Amino acid sequence: MNPTGPASSEPPHGGLASVPEPTQAGSTAADLAQLLRLSGRGDEAAFAQLYDATCARAYGLAVRVVRDPSQAEEVAQEAFLEIWRTASRFDAAKGSAVSWILTLVHRKAVDRVRSAEASTRRDTTYHQSSQTVEHDSTAEAAQASMEARRVRQAMDSLTQVQREALELAYFKGYTHTEVAKMLDLPVGTAKTRIRDGLIRLRDTMGVGQ
Amino acid sequence: MNESLHALSGAYVVDALDDEERATFEQHLPGCLDCQREVSSLREATALLADDAALTPPPALRVSVLAGIKTIRPLAPETGRHASITNLDADGPAAQQPADERAAKVLTFRPRGARFARMLVAAAAVVAVAGGVVYHPWTGDSSQSSHLSAADQVLAASDAQQHSIEFNDGSSATVVRSAKEGHAVLLTQKMAAPPSGKAFELWLRDAQGVMKPAGMMTTGGDHKVLLKGNSLKATGVGITVEPKAGSDTPSSEPIAMFELGKSNA
Numbered sequence: 001m002n003p004t005g006p007a008s009s010e011p012p013h014g015g016l017a018s019v020p021e022p023t024q025a026g027s028t029a030a031d032l033a034q035l036l037r038l039s040g041r042g043d044e045a046a047f048a049q050l051y052d053a054t055c056a057r058a059y060g061l062a063v064r065v066v067r068d069p070s071q072a073e074e075v076a077q078e079a080f081l082e083i084w085r086t087a088s089r090f091d092a093a094k095g096s097a098v099s100w101i102l103t104l105v106h107r108k109a110v111d112r113v114r115s116a117e118a119s120t121r122r123d124t125t126y127h128q129s130s131q132t133v134e135h136d137s138t139a140e141a142a143q144a145s146m147e148a149r150r151v152r153q154a155m156d157s158l159t160q161v162q163r164e165a166l167e168l169a170y171f172k173g174y175t176h177t178e179v180a181k182m183l184d185l186p187v188g189t190a191k192t193r194i195r196d197g198l199i200r201l202r203d204t205m206g207v208g209q
Numbered sequence: 210m211n212e213s214l215h216a217l218s219g220a221y222v223v224d225a226l227d228d229e230e231r232a233t234f235e236q237h238l239p240g241c242l243d244c245q246r247e248v249s250s251l252r253e254a255t256a257l258l259a260d261d262a263a264l265t266p267p268p269a270l271r272v273s274v275l276a277g278i279k280t281i282r283p284l285a286p287e288t289g290r291h292a293s294i295t296n297l298d299a300d301g302p303a304a305q306q307p308a309d310e311r312a313a314k315v316l317t318f319r320p321r322g323a324r325f326a327r328m329l330v331a332a333a334a335v336v337a338v339a340g341g342v343v344y345h346p347w348t349g350d351s352s353q354s355s356h357l358s359a360a361d362q363v364l365a366a367s368d369a370q371q372h373s374i375e376f377n378d379g380s381s382a383t384v385v386r387s388a389k390e391g392h393a394v395l396l397t398q399k400m401a402a403p404p405s406g407k408a409f410e411l412w413l414r415d416a417q418g419v420m421k422p423a424g425m426m427t428t429g430g431d432h433k434v435l436l437k438g439n440s441l442k443a444t445g446v447g448i449t450v451e452p453k454a455g456s457d458t459p460s461s462e463p464i465a466m467f468e469l470g471k472s473n474a
């Protein structure tokens with residue numbers, strides 16, 4: 001399932017300057033897949049490039065989920081070392097490199113918050129906000145932010161319950177059962193809301209078809 | 210197609226299933242093309258959500274990641290469905306792994322009761338890793354494999370199987386076993402010190418359930434211990450608190466027990 005859209009038709013070496021509407025923060029999806037393949041063969045320079053192209057999303061996602069920046073840093077580090085170690089297991093036929101990477105980061109972040117005292121997480125003051133993105137100067141973050149605007153518009157097309165369920169699950173690491181409780185939904189329906197929301201997001205953004 | 214399992218796809222993609230549901234869904238996945246397609250496509254949608262969260266990490270992260278990879282050997286590509294490599298609990302999205310491999314690395318390390326938790330709380334002061342660099346077992350190795358210690362050879366083995374857990378206080382313990390090397394290694398990080406006058410004793414549990422002494426750890430902190438005895442036949446690795454001289458049989462309930470399952474051998 002290769003990602004569709006304008007980016008994937010760019011030549012693999014289409015760099016930052018040559019891509020007017022980058023969807024992968026300056027690197028096309030094909031670039032990232034290639035970097036991941038090279039990393040699997042032990043190419044440290046390729047991995048450094050891969051890191052630079054994806055670290056803001058990986059770290060930002062970890063911060064959203066675990067909240068504590070130093071723990072998020074640990075989660076991101078563990079994830080990147082795993083990405084390096086298991087890069088040969090990436091299969092471009094099954095999805096994009098960035099979704100493979102972020103899936104791994106997210107799983108690690110959720111494992112971290114679930115194994116931590118639940119109460120600690122719930123009580124922590126939430127310092128991080130999406131505003132930070134606007135002030136972020138890196139190319140990756142700036143372009144991610146452009147893309148994020150489109151995503152936010154797509155999110156607006158979800159029902160409120162779909163959106164809330166998705167955010168609680170993805171960004172806060174709650175299980176669908178916990179989400180149901182928090183949103184006062186009958187048991188077993190939160191998972192449906194999450195799935196419906198993701199399907200609509202996917203179809204609106206035209207990815208993964 | 211099982212409708213109720215199928216409905217878990219979205220929650221699976223955002224890691225919103227509990228462990229049991231996740232295991233059930235991952236058993237279902239290899240046999241259901243619909244779910245495989247849906248999981249893949251929803252993962253692409255999920256990845257977009259992270260754009261909104263993008264945040265430049267501290268420069269130190271880049272330094273430690275790029276230093277870290279120098280000591281880690283990338284896995285060889287899979288050569289078949291039944292490849293025996295079952296390393297770690299995070300080998301990329303689980304959907305890209307055969308289910309039998311995933312099942313093999315489920316971790317079942319159970320801290321027993323509040324006592325261990327109390328001991329670990331005391332560990333907060335024992336931060337032995339410089340600069341907050343996270344655990345990776347290859348730290349400090351010579352880069353030349355001919356100079357690797359027996360423990361390091363286990364850690365570097367291509368067939369190393371790893372069972373690990375992280376505790377609430379940031380401490381962690383890991384058992385790594387390699388059939389090729391014929392040994393297992395216990396790694397600890399930021400482990401609490403044993404109670405005064407006591408030590409940690411390590412045990413290999415054989416197929417009959419008998420615990421055999423496999424080594425001692427007299428202090429907390431970070432350790433890399435090559436386990437003595439027949440690691441290949443062991444079904445579990447336990448840690449108990451014992452007198453400093455050690456015991457022939459455990460005198461108390463394990464504070465931690467790793468379930469190893471079958472070795473690759």
Ligand SMILES: [Zn+2]
Pocket residue numbers: 210211214215237241243244245
């Ligand atoms: Zn299905």
